[in-house]
Amino acid sequence: MAQAASKTCEICVSASGSQYCLECEQYFCENCKGFHKRQRVTKHHQFQSSSDVIPEGKSKCKDHNEDVSFVCNTCNVAVCSSCVTGSHSGHAFSKLLDSISQLKETNTTDLxxxxxxxxxxxxxxxxxxxxxxxxxxxxxxxxxxxxxxxxxxxxxxxxxxxxxxxxxxxxxxxxxxxxxxxxxxxxxxxxxxxxxxxxxxxxxxxxxxxxxxxxxxxxxxxxxxxxxxxxxxxxxxxx
CATH class of the missing domain: 3.90.20 (Hemagglutinin Ectodomain; Chain B)
Structure with missing residues:
Protein backbone atom coordinates (compact mmCIF):
# COMPACT_ATOMS: atom_id res chain seq x y z
CA MET A 1 0.00 0.00 0.00
CA ALA A 2 1.02 3.58 -0.48
CA GLN A 3 2.49 5.17 2.62
CA ALA A 4 0.24 7.76 4.28
CA ALA A 5 1.59 11.13 5.39
CA SER A 6 2.51 11.52 9.08
CA LYS A 7 -0.67 12.07 11.13
CA THR A 8 -1.41 13.35 14.62
CA CYS A 9 -3.39 11.26 17.08
CA GLU A 10 -7.02 12.25 16.68
CA ILE A 11 -7.78 11.45 20.33
CA CYS A 12 -5.17 13.34 22.34
CA VAL A 13 -4.27 15.63 19.42
CA SER A 14 -0.66 15.79 20.57
CA ALA A 15 1.27 12.56 19.95
CA SER A 16 2.01 11.02 16.56
CA GLY A 17 -0.84 8.94 15.16
CA SER A 18 1.22 5.86 14.42
CA GLN A 19 -1.77 3.47 14.64
CA TYR A 20 -4.98 3.41 12.64
CA CYS A 21 -8.29 1.90 13.81
CA LEU A 22 -9.99 0.28 10.85
CA GLU A 23 -13.44 0.36 12.49
CA CYS A 24 -13.33 3.94 13.76
CA GLU A 25 -11.25 5.17 10.82
CA GLN A 26 -9.15 7.29 13.15
CA TYR A 27 -5.46 7.75 13.94
CA PHE A 28 -4.26 6.78 17.46
CA CYS A 29 -1.01 7.14 19.29
CA GLU A 30 0.25 4.13 21.24
CA ASN A 31 -1.23 5.34 24.57
CA CYS A 32 -4.63 6.14 23.11
CA LYS A 33 -4.65 2.82 21.30
CA GLY A 34 -4.08 0.99 24.62
CA PHE A 35 -6.96 2.88 26.23
CA HIS A 36 -9.15 2.19 23.19
CA LYS A 37 -8.44 -1.56 23.36
CA ARG A 38 -9.38 -1.62 27.07
CA GLN A 39 -12.86 -0.26 26.39
CA ARG A 40 -15.56 -2.93 26.29
CA VAL A 41 -17.22 -1.73 23.07
CA THR A 42 -13.95 -1.20 21.19
CA LYS A 43 -11.64 -3.88 22.53
CA HIS A 44 -12.07 -6.01 19.39
CA HIS A 45 -11.26 -3.18 16.97
CA GLN A 46 -8.45 -3.94 14.54
CA PHE A 47 -5.41 -1.68 14.22
CA GLN A 48 -2.77 -1.34 11.57
CA SER A 49 0.33 0.78 11.32
CA SER A 50 -0.67 4.12 9.83
CA SER A 51 2.19 3.81 7.32
CA ASP A 52 0.51 0.70 5.85
CA VAL A 53 -3.01 2.05 5.62
CA ILE A 54 -4.74 4.33 3.18
CA PRO A 55 -7.87 5.26 5.15
CA GLU A 56 -11.18 5.77 3.48
CA GLY A 57 -12.00 9.43 3.19
CA LYS A 58 -15.15 10.47 5.00
CA SER A 59 -17.80 12.06 2.83
CA LYS A 60 -20.22 14.61 4.22
CA CYS A 61 -23.88 14.84 3.30
CA LYS A 62 -24.38 18.13 1.46
CA ASP A 63 -27.87 18.50 2.97
CA HIS A 64 -27.10 17.71 6.62
CA ASN A 65 -23.28 18.00 6.83
CA GLU A 66 -23.13 14.56 8.46
CA ASP A 67 -20.90 11.61 7.58
CA VAL A 68 -22.51 9.44 4.94
CA SER A 69 -22.66 5.88 6.24
CA PHE A 70 -25.50 4.33 4.23
CA VAL A 71 -26.38 3.71 0.60
CA CYS A 72 -29.92 4.30 -0.59
CA ASN A 73 -30.40 1.33 -2.91
CA THR A 74 -33.61 2.86 -4.28
CA CYS A 75 -31.83 6.04 -5.42
CA ASN A 76 -28.32 4.53 -5.66
CA VAL A 77 -26.70 7.37 -3.66
CA ALA A 78 -24.70 7.59 -0.44
CA VAL A 79 -26.71 9.16 2.40
CA CYS A 80 -26.38 10.05 6.07
CA SER A 81 -28.59 8.90 8.97
CA SER A 82 -30.76 12.03 8.70
CA CYS A 83 -31.47 11.24 5.03
CA VAL A 84 -32.63 7.74 6.03
CA THR A 85 -35.43 9.18 8.20
CA GLY A 86 -35.94 12.20 6.02
CA SER A 87 -36.10 12.55 2.24
CA HIS A 88 -35.27 8.85 1.67
CA SER A 89 -37.76 7.51 4.21
CA GLY A 90 -39.23 4.15 3.17
CA HIS A 91 -36.41 3.39 0.72
CA ALA A 92 -34.18 0.30 0.81
CA PHE A 93 -30.78 0.85 2.44
CA SER A 94 -27.48 -0.89 3.03
CA LYS A 95 -24.37 0.08 4.97
CA LEU A 96 -21.85 2.09 2.98
CA LEU A 97 -18.94 -0.15 4.00
CA ASP A 98 -20.97 -3.28 3.15
CA SER A 99 -21.82 -1.88 -0.27
CA ILE A 100 -18.19 -0.95 -0.87
CA SER A 101 -17.00 -4.40 0.24
CA GLN A 102 -19.59 -6.07 -1.98
CA LEU A 103 -18.61 -3.94 -4.98
CA LYS A 104 -14.93 -4.66 -4.38
CA GLU A 105 -15.64 -8.38 -4.19
CA THR A 106 -17.89 -8.27 -7.28
CA ASN A 107 -15.34 -6.26 -9.25
CA THR A 108 -12.53 -8.57 -8.21
CA THR A 109 -14.57 -11.68 -9.12
CA ASP A 110 -15.70 -10.26 -12.46
CA LEU A 111 -12.24 -9.05 -13.35
Missing amino acids: RSKVHEATQNMKQIEEGLKAFDVKVEGIVKAITEEGTKIKTMVDKCISEKIASVKDQSRKERDKLTKLLEDTQMDLKAGRDLDKKIHELNKTRNDGKLLQSLQKLTDYIAKLTIKPIPRIFPNITVYC
Whole structure:
Protein backbone atom coordinates (compact mmCIF):
# COMPACT_ATOMS: atom_id res chain seq x y z
CA MET A 1 0.00 0.00 0.00
CA ALA A 2 1.02 3.58 -0.48
CA GLN A 3 2.49 5.17 2.62
CA ALA A 4 0.24 7.76 4.28
CA ALA A 5 1.59 11.13 5.39
CA SER A 6 2.51 11.52 9.08
CA LYS A 7 -0.67 12.07 11.13
CA THR A 8 -1.41 13.35 14.62
CA CYS A 9 -3.39 11.26 17.08
CA GLU A 10 -7.02 12.25 16.68
CA ILE A 11 -7.78 11.45 20.33
CA CYS A 12 -5.17 13.34 22.34
CA VAL A 13 -4.27 15.63 19.42
CA SER A 14 -0.66 15.79 20.57
CA ALA A 15 1.27 12.56 19.95
CA SER A 16 2.01 11.02 16.56
CA GLY A 17 -0.84 8.94 15.16
CA SER A 18 1.22 5.86 14.42
CA GLN A 19 -1.77 3.47 14.64
CA TYR A 20 -4.98 3.41 12.64
CA CYS A 21 -8.29 1.90 13.81
CA LEU A 22 -9.99 0.28 10.85
CA GLU A 23 -13.44 0.36 12.49
CA CYS A 24 -13.33 3.94 13.76
CA GLU A 25 -11.25 5.17 10.82
CA GLN A 26 -9.15 7.29 13.15
CA TYR A 27 -5.46 7.75 13.94
CA PHE A 28 -4.26 6.78 17.46
CA CYS A 29 -1.01 7.14 19.29
CA GLU A 30 0.25 4.13 21.24
CA ASN A 31 -1.23 5.34 24.57
CA CYS A 32 -4.63 6.14 23.11
CA LYS A 33 -4.65 2.82 21.30
CA GLY A 34 -4.08 0.99 24.62
CA PHE A 35 -6.96 2.88 26.23
CA HIS A 36 -9.15 2.19 23.19
CA LYS A 37 -8.44 -1.56 23.36
CA ARG A 38 -9.38 -1.62 27.07
CA GLN A 39 -12.86 -0.26 26.39
CA ARG A 40 -15.56 -2.93 26.29
CA VAL A 41 -17.22 -1.73 23.07
CA THR A 42 -13.95 -1.20 21.19
CA LYS A 43 -11.64 -3.88 22.53
CA HIS A 44 -12.07 -6.01 19.39
CA HIS A 45 -11.26 -3.18 16.97
CA GLN A 46 -8.45 -3.94 14.54
CA PHE A 47 -5.41 -1.68 14.22
CA GLN A 48 -2.77 -1.34 11.57
CA SER A 49 0.33 0.78 11.32
CA SER A 50 -0.67 4.12 9.83
CA SER A 51 2.19 3.81 7.32
CA ASP A 52 0.51 0.70 5.85
CA VAL A 53 -3.01 2.05 5.62
CA ILE A 54 -4.74 4.33 3.18
CA PRO A 55 -7.87 5.26 5.15
CA GLU A 56 -11.18 5.77 3.48
CA GLY A 57 -12.00 9.43 3.19
CA LYS A 58 -15.15 10.47 5.00
CA SER A 59 -17.80 12.06 2.83
CA LYS A 60 -20.22 14.61 4.22
CA CYS A 61 -23.88 14.84 3.30
CA LYS A 62 -24.38 18.13 1.46
CA ASP A 63 -27.87 18.50 2.97
CA HIS A 64 -27.10 17.71 6.62
CA ASN A 65 -23.28 18.00 6.83
CA GLU A 66 -23.13 14.56 8.46
CA ASP A 67 -20.90 11.61 7.58
CA VAL A 68 -22.51 9.44 4.94
CA SER A 69 -22.66 5.88 6.24
CA PHE A 70 -25.50 4.33 4.23
CA VAL A 71 -26.38 3.71 0.60
CA CYS A 72 -29.92 4.30 -0.59
CA ASN A 73 -30.40 1.33 -2.91
CA THR A 74 -33.61 2.86 -4.28
CA CYS A 75 -31.83 6.04 -5.42
CA ASN A 76 -28.32 4.53 -5.66
CA VAL A 77 -26.70 7.37 -3.66
CA ALA A 78 -24.70 7.59 -0.44
CA VAL A 79 -26.71 9.16 2.40
CA CYS A 80 -26.38 10.05 6.07
CA SER A 81 -28.59 8.90 8.97
CA SER A 82 -30.76 12.03 8.70
CA CYS A 83 -31.47 11.24 5.03
CA VAL A 84 -32.63 7.74 6.03
CA THR A 85 -35.43 9.18 8.20
CA GLY A 86 -35.94 12.20 6.02
CA SER A 87 -36.10 12.55 2.24
CA HIS A 88 -35.27 8.85 1.67
CA SER A 89 -37.76 7.51 4.21
CA GLY A 90 -39.23 4.15 3.17
CA HIS A 91 -36.41 3.39 0.72
CA ALA A 92 -34.18 0.30 0.81
CA PHE A 93 -30.78 0.85 2.44
CA SER A 94 -27.48 -0.89 3.03
CA LYS A 95 -24.37 0.08 4.97
CA LEU A 96 -21.85 2.09 2.98
CA LEU A 97 -18.94 -0.15 4.00
CA ASP A 98 -20.97 -3.28 3.15
CA SER A 99 -21.82 -1.88 -0.27
CA ILE A 100 -18.19 -0.95 -0.87
CA SER A 101 -17.00 -4.40 0.24
CA GLN A 102 -19.59 -6.07 -1.98
CA LEU A 103 -18.61 -3.94 -4.98
CA LYS A 104 -14.93 -4.66 -4.38
CA GLU A 105 -15.64 -8.38 -4.19
CA THR A 106 -17.89 -8.27 -7.28
CA ASN A 107 -15.34 -6.26 -9.25
CA THR A 108 -12.53 -8.57 -8.21
CA THR A 109 -14.57 -11.68 -9.12
CA ASP A 110 -15.70 -10.26 -12.46
CA LEU A 111 -12.24 -9.05 -13.35
CA ARG A 112 -10.66 -12.39 -12.43
CA SER A 113 -13.28 -14.14 -14.55
CA LYS A 114 -12.50 -11.93 -17.53
CA VAL A 115 -8.75 -12.31 -17.01
CA HIS A 116 -9.24 -16.08 -16.85
CA GLU A 117 -11.31 -15.96 -20.03
CA ALA A 118 -8.67 -13.85 -21.77
CA THR A 119 -5.96 -16.26 -20.57
CA GLN A 120 -7.88 -19.24 -21.96
CA ASN A 121 -8.45 -17.40 -25.24
CA MET A 122 -4.76 -16.61 -25.45
CA LYS A 123 -3.90 -20.29 -24.89
CA GLN A 124 -6.35 -21.33 -27.62
CA ILE A 125 -4.91 -18.74 -30.01
CA GLU A 126 -1.35 -19.90 -29.26
CA GLU A 127 -2.39 -23.53 -29.81
CA GLY A 128 -4.16 -22.48 -33.01
CA LEU A 129 -1.01 -20.71 -34.20
CA LYS A 130 1.08 -23.79 -33.49
CA ALA A 131 -1.40 -25.99 -35.37
CA PHE A 132 -1.43 -23.48 -38.23
CA ASP A 133 2.37 -23.49 -38.41
CA VAL A 134 2.35 -27.31 -38.46
CA LYS A 135 -0.11 -27.27 -41.37
CA VAL A 136 2.01 -24.74 -43.25
CA GLU A 137 5.12 -26.86 -42.69
CA GLY A 138 3.21 -29.90 -43.95
CA ILE A 139 2.10 -28.09 -47.09
CA VAL A 140 5.62 -26.78 -47.73
CA LYS A 141 6.98 -30.31 -47.27
CA ALA A 142 4.39 -31.74 -49.68
CA ILE A 143 5.21 -29.06 -52.27
CA THR A 144 8.92 -29.74 -51.86
CA GLU A 145 8.41 -33.49 -52.28
CA GLU A 146 6.21 -32.93 -55.33
CA GLY A 147 8.82 -30.57 -56.74
CA THR A 148 11.49 -33.22 -56.18
CA LYS A 149 9.37 -35.78 -58.04
CA ILE A 150 8.77 -33.38 -60.92
CA LYS A 151 12.47 -32.50 -61.03
CA THR A 152 13.36 -36.21 -61.13
CA MET A 153 10.94 -36.72 -64.02
CA VAL A 154 12.31 -33.67 -65.83
CA ASP A 155 15.89 -34.80 -65.27
CA LYS A 156 15.02 -38.26 -66.57
CA CYS A 157 13.27 -36.79 -69.63
CA ILE A 158 16.25 -34.53 -70.32
CA SER A 159 18.68 -37.42 -69.95
CA GLU A 160 16.62 -39.55 -72.35
CA LYS A 161 16.43 -36.74 -74.93
CA ILE A 162 20.15 -36.04 -74.67
CA ALA A 163 20.83 -39.76 -75.13
CA SER A 164 18.50 -39.80 -78.15
CA VAL A 165 20.27 -36.78 -79.67
CA LYS A 166 23.67 -38.34 -79.12
CA ASP A 167 22.50 -41.62 -80.68
CA GLN A 168 21.07 -39.84 -83.75
CA SER A 169 24.15 -37.65 -84.08
CA ARG A 170 26.46 -40.67 -83.85
CA LYS A 171 24.62 -42.46 -86.65
CA GLU A 172 24.51 -39.39 -88.88
CA ARG A 173 28.12 -38.53 -88.10
CA ASP A 174 29.16 -42.07 -89.01
CA LYS A 175 27.42 -41.65 -92.37
CA LEU A 176 29.14 -38.33 -93.04
CA THR A 177 32.49 -39.69 -91.87
CA LYS A 178 32.15 -42.67 -94.26
CA LEU A 179 31.22 -40.29 -97.09
CA LEU A 180 34.21 -38.13 -96.27
CA GLU A 181 36.55 -41.11 -96.31
CA ASP A 182 35.18 -42.28 -99.69
CA THR A 183 35.53 -38.76 -101.10
CA GLN A 184 39.11 -38.58 -99.85
CA MET A 185 39.87 -41.88 -101.64
CA ASP A 186 38.25 -40.58 -104.83
CA LEU A 187 40.27 -37.38 -104.56
CA LYS A 188 43.50 -39.34 -104.11
CA ALA A 189 42.70 -41.52 -107.09
CA GLY A 190 41.96 -38.43 -109.20
CA ARG A 191 45.21 -36.78 -108.17
CA ASP A 192 47.13 -39.96 -108.99
CA LEU A 193 45.57 -40.07 -112.46
CA ASP A 194 46.30 -36.36 -112.93
CA LYS A 195 49.90 -37.03 -112.06
CA LYS A 196 49.96 -39.88 -114.56
CA ILE A 197 48.65 -37.51 -117.27
CA HIS A 198 51.49 -35.09 -116.62
CA GLU A 199 54.01 -37.91 -116.82
CA LEU A 200 52.59 -39.19 -120.11
CA ASN A 201 52.59 -35.68 -121.58
CA LYS A 202 56.36 -35.77 -121.27
CA THR A 203 56.81 -39.02 -123.19
CA ARG A 204 57.32 -39.59 -126.87
CA ASN A 205 54.28 -39.90 -129.12
CA ASP A 206 54.43 -43.54 -130.19
CA GLY A 207 52.45 -46.72 -129.94
CA LYS A 208 53.38 -47.27 -126.34
CA LEU A 209 52.03 -43.84 -125.38
CA LEU A 210 48.80 -44.69 -127.16
CA GLN A 211 48.35 -47.81 -125.09
CA SER A 212 49.12 -45.92 -121.91
CA LEU A 213 46.57 -43.21 -122.79
CA GLN A 214 43.93 -45.86 -123.55
CA LYS A 215 44.49 -47.47 -120.16
CA LEU A 216 44.35 -44.05 -118.52
CA THR A 217 41.03 -43.40 -120.26
CA ASP A 218 39.64 -46.62 -118.81
CA TYR A 219 40.82 -45.67 -115.30
CA ILE A 220 39.27 -42.20 -115.58
CA ALA A 221 35.99 -43.76 -116.80
CA LYS A 222 35.94 -46.10 -113.80
CA LEU A 223 36.62 -43.27 -111.34
CA THR A 224 33.19 -42.40 -109.87
CA ILE A 225 32.82 -39.44 -107.50
CA LYS A 226 30.08 -40.17 -104.99
CA PRO A 227 27.60 -37.28 -104.70
CA ILE A 228 27.12 -35.61 -101.34
CA PRO A 229 23.59 -35.22 -99.92
CA ARG A 230 21.82 -32.07 -100.94
CA ILE A 231 20.58 -31.64 -97.37
CA PHE A 232 22.82 -32.44 -94.47
CA PRO A 233 21.40 -34.42 -91.52
CA ASN A 234 19.35 -32.59 -88.92
CA ILE A 235 18.63 -33.52 -85.30
CA THR A 236 14.98 -33.47 -84.21
CA VAL A 237 13.89 -33.44 -80.59
CA TYR A 238 10.23 -33.69 -79.64
CA CYS A 239 9.41 -31.94 -76.36
